[in-house]
Amino acid sequence: MKRALSAAMCFALALGLLAGCGSLDEVELDVSEPPTASTEPTDTAALELDWDAAREKYDPETTVLTVDGDEVNWGEFFYWLNYCYTSYAASMGAVSDFDTPYIYDNSMTIGSMLIDAAKSYCVQYHALEVNAAKEGVELTEEDEEALQALLESDIKDIVGEDGTEEELFATLDEIYVSRELYDFMNRAAALYSRAYTTLYGGAGEKLTEQEVMDKAQEYGYMTAKHILILTTDSEGEALDEAAKAEKLAEAQDVYDQLKDKSGEELETAFDTLMQEKSEDTGLASFPDGYCFTTGEMVEEFETATAALEPGQLSEIVESDFGYHIILRLPLTPEDKVMQFDSAGTPYTIRAVVAANLYNDRFSGWIENAETSWSAVFEDLDLKELFGL
Structure with missing residues (x-):
């Protein structure tokens, strides 16, 4: 046969x-x-x-x-x-x-x-x-x-x-x-x-670290964690205004706990609250944050991240999914991007740069x-x- x-x-x-x-x-x-x-x-x-x-x-x-x-x-x-x-x-x-x-x-x-x-x-x-x-x-x-x-x-x-x-x-x-x-x-x-x-x-x-980072910058990669408070139900439908107001209050409470912190203290507190409060279904797959380039995330998330310096916290950012509190991270060659091998394992920036070269x-x-x-x-x- x-x-x-x-x-x-x-x-x-x-x-x-x-x-x-x-x-x-x-x-x-x-x-x-x-x-x-x-x-x-x-x-x-x-x-x-x-x-x-x-x-x-x-x-x-x-x-x-x-x-x-x-x-x-x-x-x-x-x-x-x-x-x-x-x-x-x-x-x-x-x-x-x-x-x-x-x-x-x-x-x-x-x-x-x-x-x-x-x-x-x-x-x-x-x-x-x-x-x-x-x-x-x-x-x-x-x-x-x-x-x-x-x-x-x-x-x-x-x-x-x-x-x-x-x-x-x-x-x-x-x-x-x-x-x-x-x-x-x-x-x-x-x-x-x-x-x-x-x-x-x-x-x-x-590849040297400099070679990887030069290309990563050229490709427009950014890495960020976020705490997402959803404003949609399990079917993806938008919540009513009252429920949405409760979600905003929840996001505000999270932001208030983080806004005055910086450096290692901020990152530690952010990670704790991310595990406790974030409703992002991708968190388990990307616990160290998302490394992405143009067009891979919702526009509001991408724009807000681009406006931050590494280590800087955003204010509350609203998208169709909900309320995001974003912590931009320093970019490294080993950050995992949103491309996957046949086993479902994400590639690193280093691997992407090498493949493109x-x-x-x-x-x-x-x-x-x-x-x-x-x-x-x-x-x-x-x-x-x-x-x-």
């Missing part, structure tokens, strides 16, 4: 270090709904494409292009071409003419867009390989063991408990994945993660990659490839 396969069958490997931070990027194939109905194809017969015959037009080892001097062969390029076509057709419908202008960029045809997208995937993988080598990044014994375990898992999951490597790659060949390509892509997945660890540490520990570095490798088509493929035409 077949399942969703490992990296070799995915057009974008699941390599993100953080949600939205650092990954072997997906190439954009804009296949959202067309902007107007008049631009949709109508009653035009879909092309009948013989992919197997097209694949056989060239030897799989024929060089299609180079990326920073690294060769991309026909077998690899053809896999991505097939995937890009399949992805496009699944969302937009089968292609009726490769010469049709691409709906989201009329300077391209559908055919040239597919070729460009396939090339972009190849650039990502090879730019990673070339630049990781320049940085001295090598897979470890642990990585090699994980790759072997992945192979064994794929054999079991794709062709069965008693399956063999030969059977696995016969199955993968149906979607144009050779053993060489399978190994290359899975090793790229491992190399992507290993490069991050080598350059920045597993959680950014190779790596993502920028990886993007630079791609953007600065030098590519060159081989003479045979520089004018590749899909109509000619498929004999149309």
